[in-house]
Amino acid sequence: MKDIDETFRKIDATVPLREELRPRTVTTPDGQEITIEPLKDYFCEAAPKVHPKAYFQIVENFYNWARSNSLWILGFGTGCGAIEMRPLMTPRFDAYRYGVQWRPTPRQANLLIISGYLSVKTLKRAIRAYEQMQGPKYVIGLGSCTINGGMYWDSYNTIKRLDDYLPVDLYIAGCMPRPEALLHGFIELKKLIRAGKAEGTNRYAENFASYKAAQKSVIKDWDMPDYNW
Amino acid sequence: MMRDLHALLTPRHALGPLEIRRENLAFVTLPASNLRGFLTELRDTQGFSHLVLLTAVDWLEEGQFQLTYMMNNRARDLTLGVRVMLDRTTAQMDSIHDLWPTAATYQRELKEMFGITFPGSPRLDEEFILEGWTDLPPYRRDFDSLAYSQQTYAERPGRVTHDPREYMKSKLYPGG
Numbered sequence: 001m002k003d004i005d006e007t008f009r010k011i012d013a014t015v016p017l018r019e020e021l022r023p024r025t026v027t028t029p030d031g032q033e034i035t036i037e038p039l040k041d042y043f044c045e046a047a048p049k050v051h052p053k054a055y056f057q058i059v060e061n062f063y064n065w066a067r068s069n070s071l072w073i074l075g076f077g078t079g080c081g082a083i084e085m086r087p088l089m090t091p092r093f094d095a096y097r098y099g100v101q102w103r104p105t106p107r108q109a110n111l112l113i114i115s116g117y118l119s120v121k122t123l124k125r126a127i128r129a130y131e132q133m134q135g136p137k138y139v140i141g142l143g144s145c146t147i148n149g150g151m152y153w154d155s156y157n158t159i160k161r162l163d164d165y166l167p168v169d170l171y172i173a174g175c176m177p178r179p180e181a182l183l184h185g186f187i188e189l190k191k192l193i194r195a196g197k198a199e200g201t202n203r204y205a206e207n208f209a210s211y212k213a214a215q216k217s218v219i220k221d222w223d224m225p226d227y228n229w
Numbered sequence: 230m231m232r233d234l235h236a237l238l239t240p241r242h243a244l245g246p247l248e249i250r251r252e253n254l255a256f257v258t259l260p261a262s263n264l265r266g267f268l269t270e271l272r273d274t275q276g277f278s279h280l281v282l283l284t285a286v287d288w289l290e291e292g293q294f295q296l297t298y299m300m301n302n303r304a305r306d307l308t309l310g311v312r313v314m315l316d317r318t319t320a321q322m323d324s325i326h327d328l329w330p331t332a333a334t335y336q337r338e339l340k341e342m343f344g345i346t347f348p349g350s351p352r353l354d355e356e357f358i359l360e361g362w363t364d365l366p367p368y369r370r371d372f373d374s375l376a377y378s379q380q381t382y383a384e385r386p387g388r389v390t391h392d393p394r395e396y397m398k399s400k401l402y403p404g405g
Contacts (some may be wrong), residue, residue: 015361120359120360120361121358121359121360124360147385148384148385148387148388149378149382149384149385149388153378153388154374154375154378155374155378156367156372156374156377156378156381157359157367158378158382159382160378160382160383160384160385161382161383161384161385164383214383218381218382219360219361220361220362220363221360221361222361
């Protein structure tokens, strides 16, 4: 960039961990003193592992059929597209008849819908949410913002292609797509899962280092564990 | 009403000319050192008890920041925009968080987005909207948003931009 003003540039490379992640000593109700190291005690230190396929293809196909019929969506609205998900839960569109439903926490969900633009700040939360979900898990990018930046193509704070940061299984184009397009997306995702092509979880585990490098290149204040499981 | 108020307060606070936009909306400019006294008088004696917003404009060519304090008199339905011009290089202004606590939030935002400092304002240096921002404050006009986004965020190749007029012309009248 041509006009970088050094007076505003903050170049301290190390960002301190968030306060609740730092080691601390607490006194338990019965008077015992214990030290808590949140990074070790609350988070998995190992990187994610690739989940091997079943030995027999027919078993794997059965697994995939079962997976395709259990899509539990994380109700995490990241952009304007979250508005398009609301009508799906109403009788007019009734997405539940397709066997998908919304859950309030990442631990109970296996489908993350990035419903619009992601600012750097939201990307951080989306990564945390994604890593806390149970595998096998799927990501749908909704709207043109997740594909190539959409109308935020020159914004100083939104990412432009989602698949650099999270393993996207399916994109739904549009600005914004109608709820019908989302329903079609669910059907297409089910086809992908049944065909064994929705391997985002394994892709994330295989390329964990490169995904982390891409994430950290835009999130300048990385103050959480590398893997949030 | 606004004219009466302006005539009354001009001698004491060295107000600039009144710019009337609507019957109940006007703007006035005054020196930065007089702002605090003027706002206090507006609030305590003239009934402008509500700070609607505090925002800034970057006049890059003039080398100035303009701060606008929108003051509202609810009882008489009057809104007065109080403008203050600041030097762009120092970019510093007195905090008014003790007059209106909400001003502290606006001042945090201005610190982050424009780099205007308000010494003494609570939690001024904490991050407000941006997290981990390491560059020029993004609302300054010399910040090149497009160049920054091209350098920072990876792009997907194949994005095409059409001039809407030419594009529709070629679609509707292919022969020319």
